[in-house]
Amino acid sequence: xxxILRHHPRVQVGRVSSWEPFLLRRRExxxxxxxxxxxxxxxxWSCAGSIAPAMCLARYVRRNRLERIMCTGTGCRNVxxxxxxxxxxxxxxxxxxxxxxxxxxxLPPMSTDGGGEEEFQxxxxxxxxxxAWPDGWVERRTHPQVGVxxxxxxxxxxxxxxxxxxxxxxxxxxxxxxxxxxxEGPAADLSIKELRQKLQDPDExxxxxxxxxxxxxxxxxxxxxxxxxxxxxxxxxxxxxWFFIEDREKGKGKGKGxxxxxxxxxxxxxxxxxxxxxxxxxxxxAVAKVASQRLERIHPINLVYLLWTFTRAGxxxxxxxxxxxxxxxxxxxxxxxxxxLGTLVWCYARQKFRHHRLxxxxxxxxxxxxxxxxxxxxxxxxxxxxxxxxxxGRPTTRSLIDKLAAWLPRLLDxxxxxxxxxxxxxxxxxxxxxxxxxxxxSFRISGLSVIARGxxxxxxxxxxxxxxxxSMTDYVLRSARRSPTWMRTDGDVAVFxxxxxxxxxxxxxxxxxxxxxxxxLREVMDEF
Numbered sequence: 383x384x385x386i387l388r389h390h391p392r393v394q395v396g397r398v399s400s401w402e403p404f405l406l407r408r409r410e411x412x413x414x415x416x417x418x419x420x421x422x423x424x425x426x427w428s429c430a431g432s433i434a435p436a437m438c439l440a441r442y443v444r445r446n447r448l449e450r451i452m453c454t455g456t457g458c459r460n461v462x463x464x465x466x467x468x469x470x471x472x473x474x475x476x477x478x479x480x481x482x483x484x485x486x487x488x489l490p491p492m493s494t495d496g497g498g499e500e501e502f503q504x505x506x507x508x509x510x511x512x513x514a515w516p517d518g519w520v521e522r523r524t525h526p527q528v529g530v531x532x533x534x535x536x537x538x539x540x541x542x543x544x545x546x547x548x549x550x551x552x553x554x555x556x557x558x559x560x561x562x563x564x565x566e567g568p569a570a571d572l573s574i575k576e577l578r579q580k581l582q583d584p585d586e587x588x589x590x591x592x593x594x595x596x597x598x599x600x601x602x603x604x605x606x607x608x609x610x611x612x613x614x615x616x617x618x619x620x621x622x623x624w625f626f627i628e629d630r631e632k633g634k635g636k637g638k639g640x641x642x643x644x645x646x647x648x649x650x651x652x653x654x655x656x657x658x659x660x661x662x663x664x665x666x667x668a669v670a671k672v673a674s675q676r677l678e679r680i681h682p683i684n685l686v687y688l689l690w691t692f693t694r695a696g697x698x699x700x701x702x703x704x705x706x707x708x709x710x711x712x713x714x715x716x717x718x719x720x721x722x723l724g725t726l727v728w729c730y731a732r733q734k735f736r737h738h739r740l741x742x743x744x745x746x747x748x749x750x751x752x753x754x755x756x757x758x759x760x761x762x763x764x765x766x767x768x769x770x771x772x773x774x775g776r777p778t779t780r781s782l783i784d785k786l787a788a789w790l791p792r793l794l795d796x797x798x799x800x801x802x803x804x805x806x807x808x809x810x811x812x813x814x815x816x817x818x819x820x821x822x823x824s825f826r827i828s829g830l831s832v833i834a835r836g837x838x839x840x841x842x843x844x845x846x847x848x849x850x851x852x853s854m855t856d857y858v859l860r861s862a863r864r865s866p867t868w869m870r871t872d873g874d875v876a877v878f879x880x881x882x883x884x885x886x887x888x889x890x891x892x893x894x895x896x897x898x899x900x901x902x903l904r905e906v907m908d909e910f
Contacts, residue, residue, distance in 0.1 A: 492755060493810045495819070496719075497526025504530050506609060509681060509717065511555045519547050520556065524716045527810070528752045535713025542713055542743075563603045563676070569596045574604075577623035581661050597624075597661075598668035602676060610683040610719075618687045624661035624669075625691060660695035670702035677709045683722040685709070686729070693729040700735055707740040715747045723747065724761040727768035736772070745769070745778035749785045758809055758822040762790055763829050770836035783842045787850035790833070794857040797824055799865050827861050827874040830854045834881045843890045855882065855896040859903055875903070 497505070508523040508530075515521055518538040524531045533544045568590045572580065580586045581597065604621045611617070619627050660666075673680065673688060680688070689706060692699055707730065715723065727744050730737060747753055748765060757765070765786065769779055796808060803821035812820040834854055837847050855878075862875050879900045885893035 493527055493529065494806065496810050496812050497530070501526040501530045502611060505717075511557065514554045514556050516548060520713060522713060522717055525719045527719050527756050528716075528750075533713075533716050537712070540711070542716065542746075562679075563599055563606065565600060565603055567596075568592060569600045574621055574623045578626060581624060581665070582626060594664045594668040595672075597665060598672045601665075601669050602672045602680070605673075605681075605684045605688050606676065606679045608681070608684055610681060618684070622687075622691060624665060626659050656694060657696045660691060660697075663695075663697055666692055666695060666697040666699065670699045674702050674705050677706065682710065682714045682717050683719060686718065686722040686726045689729045690725055693732050698733060700733075703730065703733060703735050704737060707735075707737040711739050711743050715743055718747075720753075720756050720758060720761045723753075724757070724764035724768075727772075728764040731768035731771040734771070738776070741769070741772050742776060742778045745776075745782040749778075749782050754785055754789045756810075757786075757789070758804070759793060759825045759829055760823065762786060762793075763832050766833045766836035770839050774840045774842065780842070783837070783840060784844055784846045787837070787842075787844070787846040790850050791853035794825060794853050797857075799824075799857065799861040802869055825857065826869055826871070827858050827865075827878055828871045830858060831874065831878045831881055834878065835884075838881055838885045838888065838890075841888055843885075843888070848890065848892050851882075851885070851890075851896060852892065854878075855899060859899060862903055875900070 505523050505526055508521075513521040515534065518536050519534045520537060521532055521534050524533055531544070532546075533542060534547050535542050536547070569577075569592060577597070577600065580590065580592060587593075601622075601624060604623075608618070608621055619625055669688075670692075673685075677685065685706060689703065692703075710726065718726065723744065727741060730740060748757075769782065772779060774780055774783070793804060793808065797804060802824055804824050806821065809822045811822060834851060837851065858875060858878050861869070879897070882893055882896045882900060886897055
């Protein structure tokens, strides 16, 4: 087990005699903790050391727990036996024995491939030509990931329903009113790669008379004609000439990519270096001006990733984002895929744009059982990041948190923590246009820490959330012992333990037991 955790960080453990000093210095402790985990990479690992004040306060819990576990029955267990007992006592949900989630809904079978060719053809056709019903109703289709099913939106009452609103159907098709953008000159002739190169050379832009307005029209045109299929940013980057992907690829050495938890991925923290990977602000302002007039022609998923480029480039265009949010709320959220829906609310949270209707409507859509069943680990993570920022002040958020917590364990309890991908019978894989299949990523400890921190930050200590945290802790214990090193990040167990320790401070009833189980893991690892 000595090779499981790399570059184990250690921090000196202090003494705290009561809860009050920790509560008073909590913000300072959290700030110091980040510095300690970053700078102490070459030292010996200790879960307790990374969160000294909280862990010291909980040490009596650990000692009592260990004594109770190790000395029960006719004889005392060794530490290995104590660890096994701790895992058994952690949760009633065990590996391979995850009980089915009860629901009154008659759910259709889960998609096996995220949507076949015929389903996508129908889905795209309904985007281009939705149908008008009497009394202001418009019929559209949900995304193939949840089945190409009809749904209706009322333009007058702003209501969305999934049952026919009346017995009288109109065959009238709603055609898009805006004419296609016309392109001419160098902006139309240059390839994506050439445009990307020119955009980084001001002299070339001036020579070819490629102004921000002209380039913005080409950018919006690209997103109008693109038909989304493999549903993530990894497709859009190849026709997004204002994203300088070559620079990003050059910065990737062998084994140094932007993997999950590395801090270098597409959802990593915003830095000046990340901003330099995108075009200048004047270009984005021109794009916002053009796109805001043509929202009806841009597919909703394409629009999500257009907003994503603004967010990653650090460009705040609140008027454009407000217009886009209103547009999404006009009955388009059910037509998004799982990545698009999670990325959408992530963008608004990252930009700190508090559009209440968007967050409310997105929460309602995310709570639909067929939808939450389709969410992959990355989608849970981005959604929790967004609603952690948004807060628990509205009823839709509270019910969403419970729904997410109820469905997340199915991706943990029955998963082999040694495998980086989920089984297709648990979560459908992506099927590309060329026929290749890409299984969904499984959870990593670092991703679970993000979600758990959201639960604790919101202080959502409900029964579903506590059951979910128990499942997470069990998975962390298994992953720490069995996952390959390349699925791990430095100090990931320590970071997860900080979250559990914060739950102890907030008085969550089951949190001391989770913390004790993590401390048992530390005791075992310290033996090796």
